Amino acid sequence: MRYYKGVNLMDTVTKQYIETVKVSDIPWHRLTTTYGRATDFPAHLEVLWDMKNVDAIDAAGEELAQNIEHQSTLWHATPFALI
Structure with missing residues (x-):
């Protein structure tokens, strides 16, 4: 567990969710991004998981990067994309 000044930064439920969530469990259509919905x-x-085509990997990574942060603003989809 991570603590800051004696406070647990991640409770057990959150940790379990992060460890078990699947891409298909997340309501991407409800999460906003820089340019719309996720x-x-x-x-x-x-594409990133498969790691088959370098150009496709670059394009997918760029799309995700552009849509999870813009001008230091994080969007609703950002934490889900990172786990």
Whole structure:
């Protein structure tokens, strides 16, 4: 567990969720990004998971990067894309 000044930063429920959540469990259509909704995130994450085509990997990574942060603003989809 991580603590800051004696306070647990991650409770057991949150930790369990992070360890067990699947891409298909997340309501991507409800999560906002820099340019809209995160409906394309599962496809981009699948490209990264498969690691088959360097150009596709670069494109997927760039799309995710552009949509999770813009001008120091993090979006609703950001924490889900990171886990």
